[in-house]
Amino acid sequence: MIRVELPAHLRILAHIAGEVQLAAEGKATQRSVLDALEARYPMLRGTLRDHVTQQRRPFVRFFACAEDLSHESPDAPLPEAVASGAEPLLIVGAIAGG
Amino acid sequence: MSEVRVLVGTRKGAFVLTSDGKRDRWDVSGPHFAGWEIYHLKGSPVDPNRLYASQSTGWFGQLMQRSNDGGKTWGPVGNRFAYDGVPGTHQWYDGTPHPWEFKRVWHLEPSLSDADTVYAGVEDAALFRSTDAGQTWQELSGLRGHGSGPHWQPGAGGMCLHTILLDPSNASRIFIAISAAGAFRSNDAGATWQPINRGLRSQQIPDPNAEVGHCVHRIAMHRSRPSVLFMQKHWDVMRSDNGGDSWQEVSGDLPSDFGFVIDVHAHEPETIYVVPIKSDSEHFPPEGKLRVYRSRTGGNEWEPLTKGLPQSDCYVNVLRDAMAVDSLDQCGVYFGTTGGQVYASANAGDSWAPIVRDLPAVLSVEVQTLQ
Numbered sequence: 001m002i003r004v005e006l007p008a009h010l011r012i013l014a015h016i017a018g019e020v021q022l023a024a025e026g027k028a029t030q031r032s033v034l035d036a037l038e039a040r041y042p043m044l045r046g047t048l049r050d051h052v053t054q055q056r057r058p059f060v061r062f063f064a065c066a067e068d069l070s071h072e073s074p075d076a077p078l079p080e081a082v083a084s085g086a087e088p089l090l091i092v093g094a095i096a097g098g
Numbered sequence: 099m100s101e102v103r104v105l106v107g108t109r110k111g112a113f114v115l116t117s118d119g120k121r122d123r124w125d126v127s128g129p130h131f132a133g134w135e136i137y138h139l140k141g142s143p144v145d146p147n148r149l150y151a152s153q154s155t156g157w158f159g160q161l162m163q164r165s166n167d168g169g170k171t172w173g174p175v176g177n178r179f180a181y182d183g184v185p186g187t188h189q190w191y192d193g194t195p196h197p198w199e200f201k202r203v204w205h206l207e208p209s210l211s212d213a214d215t216v217y218a219g220v221e222d223a224a225l226f227r228s229t230d231a232g233q234t235w236q237e238l239s240g241l242r243g244h245g246s247g248p249h250w251q252p253g254a255g256g257m258c259l260h261t262i263l264l265d266p267s268n269a270s271r272i273f274i275a276i277s278a279a280g281a282f283r284s285n286d287a288g289a290t291w292q293p294i295n296r297g298l299r300s301q302q303i304p305d306p307n308a309e310v311g312h313c314v315h316r317i318a319m320h321r322s323r324p325s326v327l328f329m330q331k332h333w334d335v336m337r338s339d340n341g342g343d344s345w346q347e348v349s350g351d352l353p354s355d356f357g358f359v360i361d362v363h364a365h366e367p368e369t370i371y372v373v374p375i376k377s378d379s380e381h382f383p384p385e386g387k388l389r390v391y392r393s394r395t396g397g398n399e400w401e402p403l404t405k406g407l408p409q410s411d412c413y414v415n416v417l418r419d420a421m422a423v424d425s426l427d428q429c430g431v432y433f434g435t436t437g438g439q440v441y442a443s444a445n446a447g448d449s450w451a452p453i454v455r456d457l458p459a460v461l462s463v464e465v466q467t468l469q
Contacts, residue, residue, distance in 0.1 A: 046177045
């Protein structure tokens, strides 16, 4: 199972307490994880990536295993530790403002 | 016993304020959607418990919310706003072509005849409609496609479609306004559109009398006379007596003819309200005095309404969607400020009192009169 942590606003929106555990179809990638996440929680569609272009929203970032994966291809394999469930995929709302 | 429900959208959530018909004691519910910008929420005139809300942030984009119980509980509905076909370009601030990009929903206008039908005015400017209570949205693309779209430019707040007026006497007639393109009218339920800006004069644009390019801030009508329109333009208060075919200025003796809001008394079609604001950059009331101005003659002659409003050191703004009226016998008038106050008058503006004083900056105010 793949573990995903969401920002607080989106946990409230989707009525999620704590981590989400997902079984992604096929290879574990950003795209397959987001597809599985949106399939289970349709209200999250459009909040992490644009409805039309499917591009990541500029202030949404993906981290795992102490690395910033935000600029990786959505079809690049996620780290093995994420695919195996040893580490969570952290979806973060970027800190902005002062 | 009548009840009044005031729907307030703010920078950090929505609030629902309720009172009985006396309008002297208020209950405050909220924040709903805490931390999110609520540009607008509005109830269906067919089913007053059906509310629609526009919820957004710069982080997570646009969400839409619906309530079926008057705002006690809410649930997300569809948030996919896809432009019809190839979106094309409009003008950017520097005059260069810029692709149409959806940013947010500014204004929601529920149908006058069907609780499941609602219109959405969005940035970048376009008009969408849902006929399934907000689950799906379709663009009425005849507006952007009517020909002048490539020449529209954003105002300082973005290129937003912020006003939607539905003609109560003719279900096919719709008026909309865009900053900074101008006003437009459809006579066929949104299929085709024409600009209605003749008589508007904007010194800030290359051709002050251009067909499009005017920064219209707000339009209002009285439901008994839908061909009489009142407009607060960036500068100038205007009126039209022929459904927008032509406009004339009625700023008269206002201390500033800049402002954002304009509204009409519920029972007196020639009584209108504005809140003069200094511009272009100050965006606060002249002399630090928060004054609503009322004209009982449809413009030109204005009286300041000050009783109960701060008359010194007040530097708030009143944004374009932040004034509304109720329809009780003695018309109530309401407006919200960027300082977080929502003021109410239960006597058509003669005196005012704050319902709440310390909300986040108010973006929109709507009122429902419930029997």
